Amino acid sequence: MKILVLGCGLVGRLIATDLARDFEVTVLDPDFGALAALSGAVPVRTVAGSALDRNLVAELGRDATVICGAVPGRLGFTVMQSVIELGRPFVDISFMPENFLALDELARAHDVTVIPDMGVAPGMSNLLAGWGARLVEEVEEIRLYVGGLPLRPVPPFNYKIVFSADDVLEEYIRPARYVEDGQVVTVEALSAVEELDFPGVGVLEAFFTDGLRSLLGTVKARRMLEKTMRYPGHASQMRLLREIGLLDDQPRSILGHDLGPRKVLAQFLFPKWKMHPELGDRDLTAMRVVVQGNRSGQNIRYSWDLLDRFDEPTFPHSMARTTGYPCAIMARAVAAGMIHRTGVLAPETLADNEPLFHFMMGELQQRGITFHETVTLERQPCR
Amino acid sequence: MKILVLGCGLVGRLIATDLARDFEVTVLDPDFGALAALSGAVPVRTVAGSALDRNLVAELGRDATVICGAVPGRLGFTVMQSVIELGRPFVDISFMPENFLALDELARAHDVTVIPDMGVAPGMSNLLAGWGARLVEEVEEIRLYVGGLPLRPVPPFNYKIVFSADDVLEEYIRPARYVEDGQVVTVEALSAVEELDFPGVGVLEAFFTDGLRSLLGTVKARRMLEKTMRYPGHASQMRLLREIGLLDDQPRSILGHDLGPRKVLAQFLFPKWKMHPELGDRDLTAMRVVVQGNRSGQNIRYSWDLLDRFDEPTFPHSMARTTGYPCAIMARAVAAGMIHRTGVLAPETLADNEPLFHFMMGELQQRGITFHETVTLERQPCR
Numbered sequence: 001m002k003i004l005v006l007g008c009g010l011v012g013r014l015i016a017t018d019l020a021r022d023f024e025v026t027v028l029d030p031d032f033g034a035l036a037a038l039s040g041a042v043p044v045r046t047v048a049g050s051a052l053d054r055n056l057v058a059e060l061g062r063d064a065t066v067i068c069g070a071v072p073g074r075l076g077f078t079v080m081q082s083v084i085e086l087g088r089p090f091v092d093i094s095f096m097p098e099n100f101l102a103l104d105e106l107a108r109a110h111d112v113t114v115i116p117d118m119g120v121a122p123g124m125s126n127l128l129a130g131w132g133a134r135l136v137e138e139v140e141e142i143r144l145y146v147g148g149l150p151l152r153p154v155p156p157f158n159y160k161i162v163f164s165a166d167d168v169l170e171e172y173i174r175p176a177r178y179v180e181d182g183q184v185v186t187v188e189a190l191s192a193v194e195e196l197d198f199p200g201v202g203v204l205e206a207f208f209t210d211g212l213r214s215l216l217g218t219v220k221a222r223r224m225l226e227k228t229m230r231y232p233g234h235a236s237q238m239r240l241l242r243e244i245g246l247l248d249d250q251p252r253s254i255l256g257h258d259l260g261p262r263k264v265l266a267q268f269l270f271p272k273w274k275m276h277p278e279l280g281d282r283d284l285t286a287m288r289v290v291v292q293g294n295r296s297g298q299n300i301r302y303s304w305d306l307l308d309r310f311d312e313p314t315f316p317h318s319m320a321r322t323t324g325y326p327c328a329i330m331a332r333a334v335a336a337g338m339i340h341r342t343g344v345l346a347p348e349t350l351a352d353n354e355p356l357f358h359f360m361m362g363e364l365q366q367r368g369i370t371f372h373e374t375v376t377l378e379r380q381p382c383r
Numbered sequence: 384m385k386i387l388v389l390g391c392g393l394v395g396r397l398i399a400t401d402l403a404r405d406f407e408v409t410v411l412d413p414d415f416g417a418l419a420a421l422s423g424a425v426p427v428r429t430v431a432g433s434a435l436d437r438n439l440v441a442e443l444g445r446d447a448t449v450i451c452g453a454v455p456g457r458l459g460f461t462v463m464q465s466v467i468e469l470g471r472p473f474v475d476i477s478f479m480p481e482n483f484l485a486l487d488e489l490a491r492a493h494d495v496t497v498i499p500d501m502g503v504a505p506g507m508s509n510l511l512a513g514w515g516a517r518l519v520e521e522v523e524e525i526r527l528y529v530g531g532l533p534l535r536p537v538p539p540f541n542y543k544i545v546f547s548a549d550d551v552l553e554e555y556i557r558p559a560r561y562v563e564d565g566q567v568v569t570v571e572a573l574s575a576v577e578e579l580d581f582p583g584v585g586v587l588e589a590f591f592t593d594g595l596r597s598l599l600g601t602v603k604a605r606r607m608l609e610k611t612m613r614y615p616g617h618a619s620q621m622r623l624l625r626e627i628g629l630l631d632d633q634p635r636s637i638l639g640h641d642l643g644p645r646k647v648l649a650q651f652l653f654p655k656w657k658m659h660p661e662l663g664d665r666d667l668t669a670m671r672v673v674v675q676g677n678r679s680g681q682n683i684r685y686s687w688d689l690l691d692r693f694d695e696p697t698f699p700h701s702m703a704r705t706t707g708y709p710c711a712i713m714a715r716a717v718a719a720g721m722i723h724r725t726g727v728l729a730p731e732t733l734a735d736n737e738p739l740f741h742f743m744m745g746e747l748q749q750r751g752i753t754f755h756e757t758v759t760l761e762r763q764p765c766r
Contacts, residue, residue: 156619156626236539236616237623243539245651254647257640264637264647268628 001065001335002026004088005044006051006079008034010162011093011119012070014316014324017042018367019068019331026060051075054082061088066331069094070324073167077103080344084112091331093119093323095167097174101214104344114344118330119323121146122213123347124306124364125226125289127326128371129215130348131357132291132302139221140299143290145196145206147229148319150275151282151310158231160275162283162319168273169262171228172238173247176208177216179224184216190235190242194227198286200307204229214346229286241265275317282310285322289371301376308369322369329363384448384718385409387471388427389434389462391417393545394476394502395453397699397707400425401750402451402714409443434458437465444471449714452477453707456550460486467495474714476502476706478550480557484597487727497727501713502706504529505596506730507689507747508609508672510709511754512598513731514740515674515685522604523682526673528579528589530612531702533658534665534693541614543658545666545702551656552645554611555621556630559591560599562607567599573618573625577610581669583690587612597729612669624648658700665693668705672754684759691752705752712746 001023005016008029016027016038025044028051029035035046049056051071057079061067067083069076069092076094083090084107092100092115100116107114117123125144133139148162161168176189193207211226241247246265251258275281287306292299308318316324330347333339338356350356361371384406388399391412399410399421408427411434412418418429432439434454440462444450450466452459452475459477466473467490475483475498483499490497500506508527516522531545544551559572576590594609624630629648634641658664670689675682691701699707716722721739733739744754 156623233619240539240620240623244648244655254650255640255642257638257642259638259640261651265627267637268644272627 002063003331003335004028004057004061004064004067005070006057006067006083007070007072008038008046009070009072010317010320011324011327012068013038014320015068015070015093015328015331016044018325018328020044022332023065023335026064028057028060051079057082058086061086064088065335066091068092068327068331070327073097073170076100080114080116081106084110084114087112089334090114091118091327091334092116093123093327095119095122097170099214100344101217101346108343111342113334113339113342115330115334115339115347115350116344117213118327118347120285120306120319120326121211121226121287123323123326124360124371125211125287126213126215126347127351127357127360128289128304129219129291130351132289132304133219133221133293133348134351135302136291136293136295136300139219139224139291139293141223141290141292142215142219142221142225143288144211144226145229145286145288146211146226147204147206147286149201149204149229149231149284149286151284153231157234157237157273159234159273160281160283161270161273162275162285162317169238169247169266170249171209172242173249174210176210176226177212178208178226179212179216179221182220182222190239192227193235195232196229198229198288198307199305201284201286203232204286205232205235206230207235215348218346218348277310277315277317283318284309285318287322299378303374303376304371305374306369306371311368321367325364325367325369326360329360332363333359385446386714386718387411387440387444387447387450388453389440389450389466390453390455391421391429392453392455393700393703394707394710395451396421397703398451398453398476398711398714399427401708401711403427405715406448406718409447411440411443434462440465441469444469447471448718449474451475451710451714453710456480456553459483463497463499464489467493467497470495472717473497474501474710474717475499476506476710478502478505480553482597483727484600484729491726494725496717496722496725498713498717498722498730498733499727500596501710501730503668503689503702503709504594504609504670506706506709507743507754508594508670509596509598509730510734510740510743511672511687512602512674513734515672515687516602516604516676516731517734518685519674519676519678519683522602522607522674522676524606524673524675525598525602525604525608526671527594527609528612528669528671529594529609530587530589530669532584532587532612532614532667532669534667536614540617540620540656542617542656543664543666544653544656545658545668545700552621552630552649553632554592555625556632556645557593559593559609560595561591561609562595562599562604565603565605573622575610576618578615579612581612581671581690582688584667584669586615587669588615588618589613590618598731601729601731660693660698660700666701667692668701670705682761684757684761686757686759687754688757689752689754694751704750708747708750708752709743712743715746716742 076096206227459479589610
């Protein structure tokens with residue numbers, strides 16, 4: 001069976017590598033160097049070109065059992081639309097700003113299964129939230145925390161980029177949505193900073209980013225929030241840069257030249273935020289999903305913790321591992337015929353598929369990615 | 384008697400206004416608007432032009448009893464040199480990066496009295512340090528703290544510019560020097576942050592800047608340091624911007640254009656840091672000078688605190704008041720023949736002139752600027 005992977009970045013190459021063990025994999029990316037490095041190490045076919053080239057994608061993807069998307073967020077929606085029109089199943093990790101559920105009708109019309117946001121968060125966070133919501137009668141609260149962090153923080157930034165540089169600063173500008181009393185509330189990103197102690201990492205700070213996405217419409221909960229975790233101090237640094245105006249995307253006249261402030265900042269910041277694995281830089285992924293609700297008159301709380309570290313022998317970043325493997329495993333599930341529904345299926349809506357859920361958790365565990373589940377029960381207090 | 388004031392910025396216009404009560408004052412500045420605003424309010428003669436125009440300065444300053452300098456720091460040294468060559472007495476507040484003592488010989492050769500750095504700090508801080516050093520037999524320690532601050536801090540910056548915008552960020556880049564065990568030590572500016580409680584203001588932070596300047600050579604002390612005071616958090620914000628590279632002065636290629644990073648940052652930051660007195664912005668100047676030493680076997684500690692606020696009736700910034708009045712008063716002292724020495728005389732070297740010191744303190748007090756002196760005595764511990 002054939003699989004087409006769109007994108008050969010940190011995550012795309014990991015997806016391709018995983019799938020190449022059992023499928024004929026073709027990888028499409030405009031970056032010759034990235035393709036050459038991958039095809040030198042793994043038996044994949046590589047094609048240099050753009051995922052926006054519909055004819056090329058059609059030609060390469062026509063007979064693919066599944067297509068995987070791992071392109072930067074700003075390309076995600078366009079690419080998803082053209083894959084749907086091609087009529088092939090699609091599993092995607094692009095962090096697109098648009099609402100992918102707008103393509104649901106198109107996907108049904110083409111009788112295509114599309115699983116968007118299928119990374120770690122969004123992705124596994126959604127699947128676990130959906131899974132947890134099914135385990136209770138009424139969802140009181142869902143809390144998602146996730147962070148991709150350097151293993152050894154170095155001041156003053158205590159941060160390294162572990163996913164698309166384009167998307168990092170964007171996260172701090174997009175208004176964040178959470179649910180309070182069943183209603184969606186919109187706040188500034190980077191707000192409501194709280195400290196939490198993450199076992200194995202230490203004290204982290206967590207702040208609102210817009211990570212609930214499809215969950216806002218698919219899961220009913222009294223309270224629901226998503227926060228990004230960083231080493232303490234990051235939020236105030238980013239708020240400062242935002243307040244100065246350096247996170248703005250709109251070009252403006254800067255010393256007489258029409259420039260985007262965020263691009264200017266990026267030129268200074270990203271070289272300092274770049275991970276250098278060859279110099280010993282290592283990253284970790286920390287995630288916590290908490291679902292609290294009522295069952296049989298009791299208050300029950302499920303919590304899943306993930307702590308994943310840079311994978312020395314195979315050398316991919318932890319964030320690439322935790323993002324790429326869920327996508328690759330979901331592509332395997334689609335290829336194995338485990339999903340029968342069509343349309344754009346947010347990961348949380350797949351939680352009613354028990355074999356799929358256990359397949360995902362088992363395959364992740366085989367790849368060294370383990371979620372630790374804690375269940376806490378208490379008799380519901382009288383109200 | 385005639386006085387020429389070079390510069391019609393926040394401080395220059397205050398110096399001119401003070402001196403116009405008793406002298407024929409001419410003000411030179413390239414900014415028509417600033418000159419027009421001043422001459423509309425105060426009986427001064429204004430000339431539009433540059434202080435770097437030697438012929439113009441010579442023509443205007445030829446028969447001046449004193450010339451006052453209030454130009455941006457980067458022009459200070461050149462302007463001082465040309466005034467010396469003109470042979471007129473000079474009192475200056477330009478925060479120049481160069482060592483003005485390099486002009487001492489030239490000033491002696493021209494038989495001219497030059498008093499540089501004659502603002503609040505540097506300026507009154509030097510005079511008080513020199514005064515305190517004369518009150519003890521051996522100087523153990525001199526500590527100078529100074530800050531120009533908004534009266535009501537507004538997050539996230541908690542800061543407004545109260546002196547030359549050009550010089551604010553420069554202060555955070557220049558290596559700072561202090562004295563330990565009699566030796567000059569050089570450290571990064573913004574380092575060694577300490578918290579201190581300043582009566583009437585509250586908790587402030589203080590960090591090294593390069594404010595000792597001439598004191599490093601003129602006063603012998605076992606320990607000597609100068610720190611800038613800000614509301615807590617400022618140092619870490621500025622360190623972050625410095626670490627990103629945005630305080631660098633050297634132009635570099637930014638998105639394909641040759642631009643100075645500090646100028647780029649300034650374009651974003653300064654509009655947010657601008658004081659708007661018409662919208663209610665008010666500033667304060669806080670300063671503390673501590674001189675500790677031994678006298679007659681006792682440990683004696685002199686401390687002078689200044690807390691000056693925005694002067695509502697006459698509308699100048701506090702920092703303009705506290706910087707401009709010492710300069711204007713010193714010009715008056717020179718005009719009155721109170722200083723007989725020639726050369727470049729750092730303010731601390733004038734501390735042996737008791738009538739001058741008392742004249743300065745008395746005139747400042749008449750203008751509402753009062754230093755509160757505290758003397759603490761303790762028997763010297765056995766060592």
